[in-house]
Structure formats: C-alpha cells, structure tokens
Amino acid sequence: MENEIKGQQDRKKYVRALYSKFGASILEEKWQTQDQVTLTVKLNTLPEIVEEAYYGQGGWLSNVIGNDERSINGHFAVYYVLSIEAEKDPNKNLWLTIKALVPADKPEFPSVTPRVPAAVWYEREVRDMFGLEPVGLPDARRLVLPDDWPDNLYPLRKDAMDYRFRPDPVAEEENYQFIGVEGEGIVEVPLGPLHITSDEPGHFRLYVDGEYIVDADYRLFYVHRGMEKLAENRMDYDQVNFLAERICGICGYAHSVAYASAVETANGIEVPPRAQYIRTILLELERLHSHLLNLGLAAHLVGFDAGFMHFFRVREKAMQMAEILTGSRKSYGMNLIGGVRRDILKEQRDQVLRLIAELRSELDDLLDMLVNTPNFISRTQGVGRLDPKVARDFSPVGPNIRGSGYTRDTRADHPYGAYDRVSWNVISKNGCDVLSRLLVRAEELYESFKIIERCLDAMPPGPVLVEGFTYKPGTYALGYVEAPRGEDVHWVMTGNKQKVYRWRSRASTYNNWPSLRYMFRGNTVSDAPLIVASIDPCYSCTERVTVVDVRKKKAKTIQYQELEQYCRERKYSPLKN
C-alpha cells in the first residue's frame, strides 16, 4: 500500500513536469487508474508535448487513437499513448495519454512525426480512417486503405458508411508510390505482394546494388478486415473477445486479454485472482508455441531443415497443452469480460506439468544442436542489425527490441495478470542482430516454462468469473499484453447500447515494421527473408519475387522457392541471369 501511494506520487511527478513546461497548454487531467492518465492539450502544442514525453521523459509510443467524438463533444480527437518507463520500476511506470481535440469543420492537426518518427504509421492511418490531415507529415501516401478506395470516404467516421458497405473500386490498378531510390547500378526488387504461405500478404521492395540492399520499402494492409468498425456496429462486449482473438492466428489470445482488460479497467471490473493466473498461464502457453514456430522457421531459413522438423515436433506438445486446458489447439476462446470461462482442474494441471517437463528436456537438445550447426551463427550474427538509436526512434517491441540491448517488456514494466506474483526474468541481448533476437526467444521459452509452472503451483482457489456488473458509457482505458511478438495495446471507449464506442487494437508487429527498413540496409538479398523472419511478423516469406532492372527497364519474375533456396544455400543467385 505504501509503495502504491509513493508510486502514485512518482507518477504525478511526470505530469507535474509537463505542467511546469507547458502549463497553459494543458487543459484537462484525468486519471483512469493509478497508472493511466490522459492529458487534454491544446492542438497546436501537441507535437511539442508528445516530443517532451517521448524523449524528455523516456517514453515510448505505444498507440495512437483517432476517434470521432462529434456526437459527444462536437470534435474529432487524437490520443497519443506513451509508455513512460524511464525508471524501470513497475511502481513508477506510467501510461501517459496526450489527447487533443480536432475541430470538426477543420479536420487538421499538426503532425508529430517530424519530432517523433515512431508516429509515422499511426498518423497515416488516422488520415485514412478519419480524414484528419496531419499537417507536416512527410509521407503523403495511404497506409491502410487500398488504392482503389474512393477519396473522401473515411470508414471509421460514425456517419461515413454501414459496416457492410463495400464501395465500388475507383482505380483499375495499384498505384501505390514506392519510394524512389535512384543511382548507378541500383536495381529494384519487389518481393510479393500476394500468396504468402502463412496467408498474410505484404509487398516488399528492395533496392539493391549488386547483392547489397541499399534501401527498402513495403506496402501492407492487403487484408485489413475492418474489425474495429464491425465491433462498434454489431457486437456486444463479450462477443468482441472472440473477434479480438481472431486478429492473429498465432497470438490471438493476447489480443483477447488486452481487449478484455481494457473494458474491465474502463468499467472498474475486478477480475478474480484465479482468473488472472489462468490468463497468465494461457498467455505463456501461446508464447511457447509461437516462439517454437519462429525458431523452427529460422532453422529452415538457414538450411537446417531437420532442425525445423524437430522444432515443429516438440511444438506439438504446446498445442496439446492448449487443447487440454481450453478445448482448442488454437483460438482458446477462454475470455469473457470479468474473467475466464473454464477453470483448470487438478488432472489437467498434472498433464500440463508433465508436458512442460518433456518439452524442456527436448528443447535443451534441440537448441544445443541448432546453435552448434556450422552455418547457423555465421548466417545470423551481425545480420539485420537493429541499431539501438533507430530502435529508440521507432518504438519497436518484443524480442525485436530486447535483442538490441533494451529490457522493454510489458509484463515487467506494467505488470498485469499474475506476472508480478511469480518470479521470472526479462531476457535481453546486446547483439542487435538476427542471432540476438533468436536467442532472446530461445531463453524466453525457459522463462515461460517457469511462469507456467509457478502459476500452476501458486494459483489461489476461488471463482474464475465475475458477473452482475454494469457498463458505464463514455469511459475509456488501455489494456495491454506482452504478446510473443511484443506489446499489444488496446484502447476501448465504452458506448451506450451495450457496444464499444471505439475499440482500437494495436498489434505488436505494427510497431516493428517501420524500423525494418533500417534493418535491411547493408545486408544481402539472400538475407532478406531471414531478416523479415527475425521480427517474427506473423508471416515470414513471400510467394514470388519480381526483379526490376531500372537501367534496362526489364522485369523478371522469380519463384519464391528460388529465392528461398538462395537464402538457404547462397549459391546460384537468381539475380544473375
């Protein structure tokens, strides 16, 4: 208790510091919880204040939310969510949200990106979805909306369209402008855009000089599903749990927990301790299968296919654990607002503990083999460098940033569930390369084993679900989870009619893409798939590759298999003929 009060004072310190610098510009201070505060500021001072919180107070950009609040206060609004974690003490860390109202008749706001590069994707998305123009944003291209989407139709405005409406396409062809890199001998290599083996398309364009990548650009969001619009129009609070789980086929449960905890926090619903433990156990279970998948894929991409098979063989045990505990191998479907739907019984607990012991001893062998495979270290060390300075500017998350010397981990920085009730360690490496990211994942597996075992032992008895609460319209809060790929941050504003007014979900990979461009630079084409895989972006390979030789104005399509083979064997470059 004493700690909490002291922590509260420490947290207020950040807000006071902002007051002393920008006093007259801060219009309102509102605390959602002990560690979540929203400051409403004057629109023209938004960039300065976000910059001060980001660089001056050691913040990281965790989310930006656009919101159509015309029916509430006659304005649009933008919320910049920063995680202030300079002191690395969960009792002092703070979620600081800087909010600014944007006039409905003049939908413009000053862009933060020139001061804080991490905001670039968020601001492009706010422009696409709400038609709010970030004045001064250097990148004028669309991010989320497809090229054939009509101008002046902003899907997330409340009066824009029915959620089922699909406007007629206004363009025949893709007209997305990739960045132009010109120079003697530079060849443009598009990777993609469709038929990715794991169902997620993305279009990369590599600018290469000989074998070396000088720059990269990419186009994503080919499979935007309009989930936020769907949730606010058709689903009730409990149903969105299941929708949130389908944001990702790998780390869906993390989204479900992030959404549920945002709603719970906004409405002051206390989740029973036993449910907190169960959520924690399942989140770690999800990390097990996700990290094992990524390690297997890494083995595959460096040409160690037998290792790949073995990783997938042992990963099966993680899938079995999920089936035992939730009744489903994937998409656990365990969350409702207020807790979880199934308890863990003694028999299930014993089965899971046994499987963990088996998995641990298998993993010891496999990791030893992987690391001692002759070309594994040489293919991954020093490759795909994420410079700590670049990382600081773009707020990447998860093993991606922990491989570059930072110890950012939402589980430790902003504990939720039972993470502050069992002991475990944050894993971090200093190599900044593909190898470091893989080793972070490998060691995290052991931490996950520990967390699951300790949670199963320490789980208190009691109910797993509370009911009988009421939802308060117009309240909002953040929900956050450290998913296998990094933090997922959700923001929910409750509405009337038993529906969310606005649900903003930000997946971890969203924060990892913008810095990928810098990770490509200086590496060879054959390393590109490996680098993409090292951020574990929910998909890791592209089906086909087109090579454009700018000087000869000639295009050529290479099958994905060829590039993959080249990545693995590094012989017979497909670029040569």
Next chain:
Amino acid sequence: MLRLLKKALEVGEATVEYPFKPIEVAQGFRGKPAYDFSRCIGCGACATACPPNAITMDCDLERGIKSWNINYGRCIFCGRCEEVCPTGAIVLSKEFELAVIKKEDMYCRAELKLCRCIFCGEYFETFREIEYVREILEQVGLTKKSSESRVQFLKVCPKCRRHKVARIAALSNWHVDLNGRREENGTRS
C-alpha cells in the same frame, strides 16, 4: 550431425496415421455443436450470444413457425451457445471433421410451432417456451389454482399484456394506504 541422427533414431516416427486411423482429442474438446431438437424451446439465447452469427432465428408469422438455423461454415466453436442455453439443447461435441461435398450440408434448420395470443390471435411465442415458463412457475411453488390463471396469462402477447395492464390501471381506482398496502376501490373490468 551424429547427434541429430541419434535424435532421429530415438524419436522414431513422429507422425500419426490420421486419417487412416482415428485421432483422440482431449477431454472437453470444443467441436461441432450438437443440437437436440427435443430440448430446444426456441428462446434465441444462443443466437443472441453467437459472436459470428452462425446461429440465427427467424419468425414466419404467416405459418406460425419460429425457426432455428445454424451455419456450420460460420461457427467458430467458442461454445457460447452451450453456455447460455437454458435447457441444454446445444452441447459441443468432439466431432471436428466438418468438410462436406454439398454446401447445403453446412446448414441445419429446426422449426418450432408458435402459440397464438388468446386476445389478439397473433402468433407471438413458441408453445415450448410457454411450457418452459409454466414449469418454472410451478417449481417456484405457485399453487395449482393460481398458476392456472397465470398459465392463461402466459398466452397473452406482450403487446396485449401492456394494453391489458394499462386498462386495468386506468379503470380501477387504486389507492395505497400508509402501510404500503394496496387497496382496491373501483370496479374491475
């Protein structure tokens, strides 16, 4: 390399012979929702809870039919229907092999008869749901005599019920004495 070979020998065959041999699933596996028509009262709780709208209800007021429909192609096997069903008419089975040759085989439809309102004669609710409510009233200990009139009241549609109550309130002259007891002084229609 040798260790890898040793490992491979140790592990032996990692795959199973599915689909040539059946595969076991865990206790509590969430598979295809099995529907028991004899228990369904057509209350629609499952349709309200179903996140992907796999379960839907329709009313045909011409024919006096309420129908329950499921599209297994939309089902996400969350089991919310099982959770909210008051009569246990839906239980998630262990069946997971749902591929079909014909699309129609993805659907299942059940029809329940609707009861007419004894005042206006409109169809409004299934016989089974009225029966379900009657059983509950009986279980909570209503005497047979009073429940008989209540059973009749159950067959009044919500619209007529509102009219009826409003009329009673308007025509009768209800007073509430200081002890909170209600006295009836007027004539009742």
